Amino acid sequence: MAKKAGPKKKKVLDRLPNAPLAEVVFELRWKLQGALPIITDPGIHPLLAAFTPRAAKAGFPLIKDMARPEEIVGHSVCRRYFTAPDASFPILQIGPGVFASNQSSEYTWASFRAQTLRGLKILLDSYPTLQGFPFEPVHLELRYIDVFDESLLNTLDFLEFANAGTHLSLQVSESLFPTGVFESQSEGRVQIQRPLKRGGLFLVDLASAQLNVPNGKTALRLESKVMLRDNIPKFRGARFLSQVEEWLESAHNVTSPFFKRFMRPAVLEKFN
Structure with missing residues (x-):
């Protein structure tokens, strides 16, 4: 005899359902080369070339270039990755010395953590091995x-x-x-x-x-x-x-x- 289906459990949110959250962001920064006011990321162009197809396979196929890497200060975003043309969030972001993962008000901690770790792994797999310039994280942030x-x-x-x-x-x-x-x-x-x-x-x-x-x-x-x-x-x-x-x-x-x-x-x- 088939067992009767029990009552469905209510989904428990790990956030307030009507929270005033506008955005949640994880940010990783790594050491740049040089000294202020001229600091550069010698790995940024190979990073963008390798990160972009991997991000597409992970569900972020659309890109928006904010600026050329040479035109912005270090630790600023130059490219954003989106899931769909009409979706403002979620986002992965890359720039000289910086990676960010963003979600908006519909976020749950589990989905945001998974997105962030997935994007971070893509970053670590994509950053080139450069002679004399090792990848050196210098800043972690959750806001x-x-x-x-x-x-x-x-x-x-x-x-x-x-x-x-x-x-x-x-x-x-x-x-x-x-x-x-x-x-x-x-x-x-x-x-x-x-x-x-x-x-x-x-x-x-x-x-x-x-x-x-x-x-x-x-x-x-x-x-x-x-x-x-x-x-x-x-x-x-x-x-x-x-x-x-x-x-x-x-x-x-x-x-x-x-x-x-x-x-x-x-x-x-x-x-x-």
Whole structure:
């Protein structure tokens, strides 16, 4: 007798279903040749030639060149890779001394991690072996960008939003800005950074912002990220990829719970 099918399990998201996430980015940078203001990546042209067909096989067949490698500063993107003509995300990006993996608001951690590690392996397989110029990673970064519009708390006043929507407490004496002289709405920016006990740096940046949309719509932008610039794992093939995967998990274990601690419970409930 055939067994009866049990009730379908609900899919559990590893993100808030209505989160204000605009973009999540992983970035790897490697050492360049020379000194400021002239630093170059002698491997960039062979890298692009080898990376592009491999990216296409991995599901990123469309490219968009942002600039020629010689025309941009080091650690800037010169080529982006897309999955389809009408898809803005996900993206893989390459430039002199930099690789990035991006997803947008529809992201899940599992899919983003898989995309990032897949793109990173393509990078490591594609970067040429150059005499006198070994591939040397110098920077790892995982960052999240959230955008809040006026509908969330019916205000874009920086002080009101920070105090009502987050666990920041910003007190400014009213005597500093008399109403007869100043408009009522404030704009502002707060940056806080803290070293991590296991190495690296955590940075949070809340700021008034202009969105890249027609008429320059205003919003509040939150960026939270983990960076590692010292004690980067040495590049040793598969072992390096495994170490980056471990770092990604540890960085995500910092950024993900931080957002839930940063926002007040009533605001978090709106994202559910």
